[in-house]
Amino acid sequence: ADDELVLGYMMAKSGPYVSLANTNEIAVDLAVEEINAKGGINGKKIKVVKFDTAGDPKQATTALRRFAEDDSALAVIGPFSSSEVRTTFPVGERSGIAQMSMASSAPGLTKGFSYGFRNTTDEGIVLDQVMTSIKDKKLPAASGAAAYATDDVVSKSIGTLVVPKLFEKYSVPMKGSVDFQLAAFDLSPQVSKLKEMAPDIVGLGSPPEGAVNLAKELKRQGVSTRVIGGTTIADPELPKRMDGAGENLTIGTTFFPEVNDKTKAFAAEFGKRTKAAGLPRTEPNQMDAAVYDIVYLYAEAMKRAAVTGDKAKLVAERTGVRDALAKMKDFEALEGKISFRDGDAVKPVYILEVKGGKWTLLDTRMPE
Amino acid sequence: MSTPALVLSGLEKSFAGVRAIRNLSFTVPKGRATALIGPNGAGKTTVFNLVSGVYGVDGGSIHVNGTDVTRLPSRRRIRAGVARSFQNIRLMPHLSVLENLLVGQHVRASSLAALLTPYRIIPNHRWKREARAALEESGLGQYADETVGALPYGVRKRIDLVRATLAGADVLMLDEPAAGLNPSETNALRDHLNALAARGLTLLIVEHDMHFVDSICENVVVLNFGEKIAEGRLSDVRKDPKVREAYIGTDEE
Amino acid sequence: MSGYLTGVLVVLSFNIMAAYAVYLPLAAGQLNLGIAGFMAIGAYAAAYLTNELGWSLWTAIPAGSAAAGLVGLIIGIPVLRTHGIYLALATFALGQVIAAIFLNLDVVGAAAGYPVATYAAPPVVFAATAGVVLVMLLLSRTRYALYLTAVKSDPTVADLMGISVRGIQVSAFALGAAVAGFGGAFYAHHYSFIEAQHFNVLLSVFTVLYVLFGGVQTVWGPLAGAIFFTLVPEVLRASDQWRYALFAFFIIIFMALRPQGLVTASLFRVFRRKPGAAA
Amino acid sequence: MALLEVSGLEVAYGRVNALRGVDLRVEEGQIVTVLGANGAGKSTLLRAILGAVPPKAGGIAFAGRDVTREPPHARIGGGLVLVPEGRRILISLSVEENLLLGAHMRADTQKVRTEMDAIYDRFPNLAERRHMLASCLSGGEQQMLAIGRAMLAKPRLMMLDEPSLGLSPLFVSKLFDLIRELNRDGLSVLLVEQNTGKALACAHHATVLELGRVVMAGDPATLAADPRLQEAYLGEGSHAQAQHA
Amino acid sequence: MTAARRGAAPSMLTQQIINGLMLGAIYMLVAVAFTLAIGVLNFLNFSLPGLFMLGGMAAFGFLKLGWPFLVAAGGALLIAAFVSLLVERLAYRRMQGGDPEVPLVSSLGFLVLLENLVLIRYGSDQQAFPALFPDMNLRIGGLVVGIAQMVSLAISLALVAWLSWFLRTTNTGRRIRTVAESRETALLMGINIQSLVPQLFVASALLAALGGLLFAVNYQQVSPFMGEGIGFKGVAAMIIGGMGSIWGAVIGGLLIGLAEVLSISLIGADVVNITVYGLLLAILILRPQGLFGRPPAREKL
Ligand SMILES: Nc1ncnc2c1ncn2[C@@H]1O[C@H](COP(=O)(O)OP(=O)(O)OP(=O)(O)O)[C@@H](O)[C@H]1O
């Protein structure tokens, strides 16, 4: 209807990313409810149309086509994964509709797209902050090694580019690297190699599963080293899943529930709603926070562009939303102050460490 | 005298050290029917398999219409002029009768154009017409579009024969064509074969029914343990004590 | 046309092309579980040609298809020494190896994937698919198709009938690979991005699945299977997390009731008989 | 009471009616032969008696028991054994394993061994090839194997579907001798044969099938003399044979 | 320093070989399960990876309910056996007489169904399977050997030995081989297919589920998709060894495990698929029937 502002939302509610993404919807609904309760934007309510892409690039383009051509959406929340972003950004660019991903963190995805945004932080920046904290706190860092999944874009670029450069920058001698497949369950050969290298820190590029398997195998073979990682493994339940292993694991993330009252309140409300929905995880992860903020970012952009939701002005208003986003500076969001640089969000990084089987906040760092 | 249709000389074949064919030589004259008989396991089917190239020979040579085919790959032998039927019927069960016959025509329709012509769209296509005619001729017209798998043994046996004739080869090797046919059907088969022979085809027939052999073949070759033990007119060979002992038995007639 | 419908039909188009790529060798008795590998070859080759060498879509796509066909031909010759389940597993391994090679090939982005600049719009994809279906329909009416069945059902006898069994097998394998490459090349240029991870075993296996589901007795089977497998999950979209479970359940029940697949030869025989019976 | 009693048996393959109400009796100790042209339904009859194809109507009683609803293995366990059309040798098993398969339901291993030796004596071709894969056997040898395999199953009623197919004349004679001999030892036989003369000569009772129906039945000698039968199933050549026998 | 290095190198290689053999033991068990289904029934049973997963996941679920380990394990095996009977009923039995590839469709349907049902119940995450003992490893002079893995190796070998004897020499073995070659003939020979085949399905399901269970115990993890990768490698192991050859499956499993681990440790995980599946491809091209398989008997003309 004309009295609503429509946002499209690509969910990854089934498929490979469910465990990370299935709570996102709660966060989106929460944000929309909050905004609408306060009277909406420009006197109009926000309406979200949803489409489950199952993390599949083909379905994601179908979703985008639907939002752009059938639903008259003003902008699109998502898609989730890097692969989806690669296929939907070109379509969005041709249709002139903004998209903002909540999870894809592969380097350079927004390059060449004026309508493509990400509320995520480049893993290079995150790991750099982790390393600075380790140096600041004078934790042992005499030698390093890299471990990464080879068949995942983000993981591989962390392992082969980010980590070596990082160690060079902080003059940590690099002893070597080991790699594994995403689906690998047996990391004994890799850990046997690491055991021989005996580094102080291991830079890890991997999804959470790899981190869990690596931590357990390190423990089995009796190797003690500090594993550091980025947002790819920032799973609130990771310490629990590692079942006693993974002590000292240190990561950077863009969200931690215990930072301030706002985050605590969000976490509490989120916990209530997920429990009511019968979801297995009740603690918000960084994607939940990111997608929550995306709704607010879009709301702010729509306000600034003074959109009306009038179908006749759709093309102009979509461009208006994009332009307002691109100019966004220090927007006060749940995750902290957010600005956009070349389509990517610039926001605070929280350094967490596993202590006694729990995440603890080691440090908070603002980007330069 | 014209070149013989088939000349086997000094053939040898062993399986796992057992000599199944031993120094076997015989000639099949053109345009006539010759029988190859012998007890079970004598090596008759093996001879067919050697001539059609299913097995390579261990020694000796095979000439078809004067050409040496001994080293020719099996799929080329039918082009050299020798086609065969099978003792254990080998029709393609999921194809229709007509389609089986079309496969049989392959040697004569193997150009790229023939291969890629959508013959099933063209009504009354020439190859289909020919196959149908051949079926009608042997009284099987009604089965043309049936799936082969469900047909009774005797019918399949006769389709197998028609398929062999459609290759256009002038030497036909038939492995027990009358097996599984009842006497009246055997009579029909006899007429069919005599008609083929009258057309100038050369027949080499393996058959255990001596009356049948008698009524078609002038010459017989008798095998036992892979060796030729007799050759000549059936009436003469029959009297040979070696043949009686090994093959026909004494209580016959 | 609505954007959603366009999206779904595009997916359907690629599924149809993949289905025929599986169907061709399957008609000759070869279960090719590595079809995704050949799609990858077509996709990467064509994308490389348009991206790096500036070829046009109209030359790059046939070239990509030809590249896949050629690889199929060269690899088919040794691989087709195996039969039955061994062949299926050999092609499976082949698909894995091809995908793994692209995953490590830096000129086309390796694990980071390969963005493709040239774009093939939906109507182009639809036309290409219609072309593939038409060619398959025509082909199924030829002796070549008959020989595929003959070679599948009794290679020994087909050989004795003078048919070059190897020739038929290798050509069916290579043609299937070429069709896969054709589809892959379009895929790359439609979705503007390819990554080796996409061309995985499951893609191959699922393609085989819907071809068998559609039925391999006639050329219509793959088409029916692809349509079914694309549309039913869309219909089940509302059922949320139960979607795939329901879908699988449906497949099992359907196959138990109709093991020969959706479209069978006897179905057509019934149609053909009807006018005769009326007369 | 008859050993086997088939009444009103009907079998259909889809729309094709292969048997349309067949009645047949085999008394204990009898040899009964079933004759008929190709496609008459002879093989179908034997398969239906064994239970390999389900009947549409009619009943089958064996050894005083209604077995119409029983699965084949129950019937075979009761002594109803078939030498099937087309031999159905298992090509991936050795000759000896094929024979042992015939005895797979028997527990008396020792006895099976001695019986197997007797079979090897009778079919020396098999003895020589006992450890070879059965796929190597010649057509006739495979037929011998199929018969030997059935003998090892301890039959009460042996059904033979064209057992003389592919056997040499000498062996055909031996086969019929064997059938008579087994019959003398108490085995009942249901014989489908194209070698009409020989079949009639050894049978106690004959039945002629045509298009799935019994068209003639009775004493073999009378049937052999029947002009209708002679015309349809006995060529001129075999006529003499039957007379002779 | 250099001396230490020299001392360390061979020990790492030894450790890697041990790692490879242990991994191979898991593949082997799956390979044997596949041998029963494919080598014996000619049925490329894609539900086996699902049953493998079920072995691990169901045990995990029962343990979560607080059941003692042995009961949970027994329950998991039971469930797998039951599902396998359904597979036999709905996927295998109904499809006889058709193309050999056809039952593959519904068995794959079962795989998808099982995975999604488990996913709905437990989520797609990999879950931690509780450790049975605090440390299940033998440590001998710096080498680490998993006890659970040793046990799986032993169980696999024992099962394999018994199975090959059984199939070769017993009446049941011959019956099974008959069914494998031709159900139709088996029926005519009086083999009770209706009871024999389900038994085989149960047996192969038990093997697969046992594999999954041992996997869960070994690696202390389970997930709805854990069967896929291993299932495929298990089939590869079986094929390398040669179909129907049980000892072949053993050698194949160990070979694949070794190839995987050695290529990771000597070259990198990048090449695992290339080496493992390249090995499979090469062996099939050079020896189309696998290392220990016999070329299929062909019907004589
Ligand atoms: N492929 C093979 N491997 C091993 N032995 C074989 C093979 N083919 C044939 N033989 C053996 O060679 C001998 C001759 O077999 P062949 O089939 O030629 O006999 P035949 O004369 O046709 O007998 P029949 O009249 O019974 O058909 C037989 O003893 C058979 O066992």
Ligand SMILES: Nc1ncnc2c1ncn2[C@@H]1O[C@H](COP(=O)(O)OP(=O)(O)OP(=O)(O)O)[C@@H](O)[C@H]1O
């Ligand atoms: N599996 C089947 N499917 C369909 N029809 C069949 C099938 N088997 C047999 N028939 C049909 O049933 C009829 C009887 O066949 P059957 O094999 O019993 O004949 P027969 O008397 O044994 O012939 P022959 O002497 O040639 O062996 C035939 O018309 C045949 O086409």
Ligand SMILES: [Mg+2]
């Ligand atoms: Mg023979």
Ligand SMILES: [Mg+2]
């Ligand atoms: Mg018959």
